[in-house]
Amino acid sequence: MKTINLLAVLVGSLCIGACSNIDERTTASGSVDYLEHKTVPPLKVPADLTAPPTNNRYAIPSLGSNDAPQLVGKALSVASPRLVIPLVSGSHVEEGSKQAKVLFDQINDNEPLEKTIWDTVLAYLELNNIGVDSFDKENNELITDWVIDRQEVDNGWLDFSSDYIERARKFKLSLELAPHGRTAALHSSMIKYIDENREDLIDSINPIAKRTDEVNFINYIIAEYDFGIRLERSERIAKIREGFSSEMGFNPDGEAAFLVDAEYADAWPRLQLVLRKMGFDVVDLDQSSGLLFVKYNGPEESWFSGWFSKDELSLDEDDYRLIVQKVGDKTSITFKDIENEAFTAQQVTEIFPTFSEYMAANDLDI
Template sequence: MKNNFIVTIFAALALSACSSPGSRERTSGDFEYMKVKQQSAELKIPEELERPQRSNRYDLPTLASSTSAKALLGRDVRISSPRLVLPLVAGSHVEEGNEGATVMFDQVDDNRSLDKTIWDKVLSYLEQNNIGVESFDRDNNTLTTDWVISVTELDSSWYTFSSDFIEQAKKFKLSLNVAPHGRTASLTNEIVDYVDENGSSIISKMDPITQRTNEVDFLNYIIEEYDFGARLAMSERIEKIRDGFGSELGVNADGDPAVIINAEYNDAWPRLLLVLRKMGFDVIDLDQSSGIMFVLYGGVEDGFWSGLFSKETLPLEKDNYRIFVKRAGSNTSITFKSDENVNFDAKQTSDIFPVFQEYMASNNLDI
């Protein structure tokens, strides 16, 4: 029993050694084919026959003489899958046919310029990972990092029960290409220097697969940071909208009676849709870019339950109305109008304000 147990352990260790990270990226087996030389015996033609015309259509191509091409033979052939750029961020994608470490971004948040948003995310990732910036040319949209230190585990024999690590230093250049309309941009990453554990620069000897692996991995780290920040910001925004906002009576930019919401336009807009529904309005049509809503006030349904919730009843005729939503600095103004585009006067606005104010400030408003 004891002997069987020991044999099982050694078999498991042997199998684990065979599947080490380094070995999984290389070919295995014998490489006798590398010793085979091409036979180029000339076709023998009898003297009485005419020699046929020879075609080179099926000749084997000559192996390139470059160092990188000669290295990719036998055990040095890489069989790992090529690294893929991961477009995780909303509005991002990979352009078909682009072989570089490049990701495309589309404008999603109209509050900030796309190029500023991307660079902010890049700088945030570098700062969080203590990566310095060697140069940043904002006008030409290029950034070169300081040395990025990576630690790699070396393959070791299974019986040593220990691991060896080496440190390598790399520098990357990030380039942002923004479309003339400013709503689309591509971020490209390229490795510009690579120093091995001996302090020697090996960037000129790097094979294409290793180069792409390093470039795509670093770009994907930035994309992940971008995605996390975007999701965190969205989560915080949703929570803020759910908590509600304060509001007060005031005037809009034209001096007309209005309700002032203590929230930015993009936060006030979705909250307003919830509040209007609760107040008894049905939104028929809307355009957030111009800040206008066409609504129908249907009132509260008649019946026993309506008497218990009289606060929901507004002093309005069941009719069509218009609501204009405008930015007012860090606040948002709401102006109610009739279907004929006539502003509510101060009394009409103040009559509906108590109900509006209560729902706008309600926590976790439920429709």
């Protein structure tokens, strides 16, 4: 008897679940008979009587010019609105904005901000097999090809097979660049919509559903942007940890210097690791001007100190300064004394073996 009762409960639960779909879960439940109600005329008071006091506390406001009159009753969605999610470092949204828009700040000085954003957009489209209908680089506008969305439709709780319906959309992505060029706003808007019956319904689509699709699309791009930044950062860290080769040469001013086979942005953090290993303490630094003030304290003291001659530098324990400069695709590093006099070629030659070995050491441990 208990088995039969349990089976009846399970069957009932399946029936209830089968009768529920996504549309029902996103619309208000209960009666919508209020739609049939007429406006009650104001109370008529005889001329010889005093009208009771009234207020408009519960008055229903009239629709505005931008409101959708069809969003009433069952057509009104009660689901939480989709939000643009600014995952990327330096990204943000405008408070109170109803648009599917995200703002990016410049965080990579190696290339223009608009190039970084459009490269991310194109990478996302290619990864998801979405074509490009048109791309106007001068006006910073891109229109996608058809974005196909397949939704599974259950045939019924007793039928375990499923059918699919497809709908197609086209999006326009527009980029607004701030005059200073270090902030850009990426905006997503749906411009075409074809339902499962191959009917073009872009003019009659539910505005809430339209905005949901626009926000979802731009969130996918933001996620791709964030992934690209994290991947680039991890690859850059791995490259810096592997080390760089170096040689003796000259800086752009013709002074004796070390030439590191690395971009300036990669050589700068690596140099700080190398200096610490060589026995220098960085007192102050300014990456924008490529200037470091250091103090030489001698080689690190450890149980194996003195085993390797490279630990000893023919330098007085004193203050020094380093000038880091970009030289093509390489970076020059110039050692100077506190009076800003560059090391002689002999001094550079004497400390080069130690410098080059630490600069090239793989997985340098500080």
